[in-house]
Amino acid sequence: RKEVxxxxxxxxxxxxxxxxxxxxxxxxxxxxxxxxRQDCRKEPKLLMSVYSSGxxxxxxxxxxxxxxxxxSLLIRDSKLSDSATYLCxxxxxxxxxxxFGAGTRLFVKA
Amino acid sequence: xxxxxxxxxxxxxxMTNKKSLKCEQHMGHRAMYWYKQKAKKxxxxxxxxSYEKLSINESVPSRFSPECPNxxxxxxxxxxxxxxxxxxxxxxxxxxxxxxxxxTIYFGEGSWLTVV
Numbered sequence: 001r002k003e004v005x006x007x008x009x010x011x012x013x014x015x016x017x018x019x020x021x022x023x024x025x026x027x028x029x030x031x032x033x034x035x036x037r038q039d040c041r042k043e044p045k046l047l048m049s050v051y052s053s054g055x056x057x058x059x060x061x062x063x064x065x066x067x068x069x070x071x072s073l074l075i076r077d078s079k080l081s082d083s084a085t086y087l088c089x090x091x092x093x094x095x096x097x098x099x100f101g102a103g104t105r106l107f108v109k110a
Numbered sequence: 111x112x113x114x115x116x117x118x119x120x121x122x123x124x125m126t127n128k129k130s131l132k133c134e135q136h137m138g139h140r141a142m143y144w145y146k147q148k149a150k151k152x153x154x155x156x157x158x159x160s161y162e163k164l165s166i167n168e169s170v171p172s173r174f175s176p177e178c179p180n181x182x183x184x185x186x187x188x189x190x191x192x193x194x195x196x197x198x199x200x201x202x203x204x205x206x207x208x209x210x211x212x213x214t215i216y217f218g219e220g221s222w223l224t225v226v
Contacts (some may be wrong), residue, residue, distance in 0.1 A: 012117075045217070
């Protein structure tokens with residue numbers, strides 16, 4: 001079993017749609033959780049950190065369920081510019097090892 | 111714009127060449143990383159430096175040699191590479207190994223390496 005698993009994708013959605021990405025992690029000692037966005041041939045960029053209480057940034061909402069070891073990202077009112085690969089990222093306590101999910105490709109179409 | 115700067119952006123080298131990739135950050139971060147990313151794959155951790163000391167080496171072949179001259183600089187020395195080493199090499203930094211926001215990793219734009 002992979003340490004971090006994501007929906008395989010790709011997701012093809014029309015503009016204005018709501019899309020949800022899911023991610024599970026295997027190490028219950030994991031402490032920090034993030035969603036990164038990566039555009040084609042660019043570096044990964046932090047989209048948002050994920051907190052136990054859940055957090056929202058504009059059209060983006062992230063949720064963490066520690067009991068189920070599950071992270072989610074919800075994108076509302078999808079824009080063409082949201083087309084990218086979304087990477088789920090997990091880090092351990094006090095350590096530097098960072099585990100990336102395989103990424104989920106999103107295509108938003110007009 | 112990223113605050114982690116990598117040079118060169120593109121590098122083509124022969125299998126017998128020696129070259130180096132360079133990375134610099136001025137965010138006062140104490141941890142710096144090298145990642146390798148192949149097409150349609152997630153980044154793979156290669157090395158981590160913490161407070162200028164090598165903290166993690168993910169069993170990387172010795173033809174890749176990291177160096178951390180100071181807390182702001184990170185180099186990756188390349189020698190006798192193979193064509194399969196062609197990839198995007200990403201440098202990153204973080205405040206340290208703490209939890210929470212201090213654990214956020216910031217990436218440079220990467221160096222595209224082609225080995226011929």
